[in-house]
Amino acid sequence: MADDALAPGLRTPPWLRRTLIAAAVGVMGLLVVLPLVMVLAAAFGKGFATWWAALSTPDAISALRLTLLTAAIAIPVNAVFGLFAAWALTRFEFPGKRVLLALIDLPFAVSPVVAGLCLVLLFGAQGWFAEILRAYDVKILFARPGIVLATLFITFPFVVRELVPLMQQQGSEEEVVARSLGANAWTMFSRVTLPNIKWGLLYGVLLCGARAMGEFGAVSVVSGHIRGLTNTLPLHIEILYNEFDSTAAFAVSSLLAGLALVTLVLKFWLEARHADGLAQSHRRH
Numbered sequence: 001m002a003d004d005a006l007a008p009g010l011r012t013p014p015w016l017r018r019t020l021i022a023a024a025v026g027v028m029g030l031l032v033v034l035p036l037v038m039v040l041a042a043a044f045g046k047g048f049a050t051w052w053a054a055l056s057t058p059d060a061i062s063a064l065r066l067t068l069l070t071a072a073i074a075i076p077v078n079a080v081f082g083l084f085a086a087w088a089l090t091r092f093e094f095p096g097k098r099v100l101l102a103l104i105d106l107p108f109a110v111s112p113v114v115a116g117l118c119l120v121l122l123f124g125a126q127g128w129f130a131e132i133l134r135a136y137d138v139k140i141l142f143a144r145p146g147i148v149l150a151t152l153f154i155t156f157p158f159v160v161r162e163l164v165p166l167m168q169q170q171g172s173e174e175e176v177v178a179r180s181l182g183a184n185a186w187t188m189f190s191r192v193t194l195p196n197i198k199w200g201l202l203y204g205v206l207l208c209g210a211r212a213m214g215e216f217g218a219v220s221v222v223s224g225h226i227r228g229l230t231n232t233l234p235l236h237i238e239i240l241y242n243e244f245d246s247t248a249a250f251a252v253s254s255l256l257a258g259l260a261l262v263t264l265v266l267k268f269w270l271e272a273r274h275a276d277g278l279a280q281s282h283r284r285h
Contacts, residue, residue: 082159116221
């Protein structure tokens with residue numbers, strides 16, 4: 001116990017320690033574990049055949065494909081943007097740096113529904129870019145590009161916010177040494193910078209992927225809810241539940257929960273294998 005190394009007057013009373021642990025476990029069990037167990041129980045309540053039939057419908061398969069496609073686009077785009085943004089914010093001083101940091105945090109503060117409405121104002125029939133989109137016959141809203149843009153807006157801070165504290169803590173001394181030894185910019189990045197931040201980058205990518213697959217609010221505004229075309233898994237679940245097809249809704253929910261659990265297992269594996277590096281990446285300004 002960590003308390004054993006403290007002076008007797010500074011040790012936490014055993015009853016308080018046990019109470020806090022029990023409260024934390026109880027809250028997690030009530031708010032996280034119990035709903036997940038109930039979803040799985042409802043999903044398989046009528047047997048595996050019914051569960052599989054709900055997942056085998058064309059609408060469910062289309063929703064799964066669109067969800068994975070959106071995540072597959074959002075993850076590499078945000079990874080590249082996160083690397084560039086973190087590099088600029090930690091290695092250079094420029095006017096507006098604090099403003100840029102605040103703007104990166106904007107998706108955390110703004111409701112996803114508001115983000116979706118902003119895209120409607122930009123790309124809708126009466127939006128700022130409506131004339132240009134009509135001239136070139138480009139469709140953003142109620143199509144896959146709108147869903148991808150909404151997901152990118154919601155998820156882009158995750159990688160940046162994992163890398164910025166880590167790169168600030170590590171400093172630029174090793175990079176300066178590499179440049180002084182004749183390394184060019186790419187060699188310095190690939191041999192020095194990237195190995196030092198790779199686990200923080202991967203952790204941010206996992207968080208980004210989990211949020212991309214589970215995003216509902218912004219995607220709901222811009223998708224149009226067109227079955228088989230613009231419904232992601234969360235939107236498909238909502239439609240099934242609104243149609244009182246609770247068995248199918250819980251079956252698809254279990255699939256989405258399974259994707260989340262895979263992400264959670266990878267997260268725990270990263271934390272177990274690389275706890276020190278990830279602990280540094282979690283430090284905030």
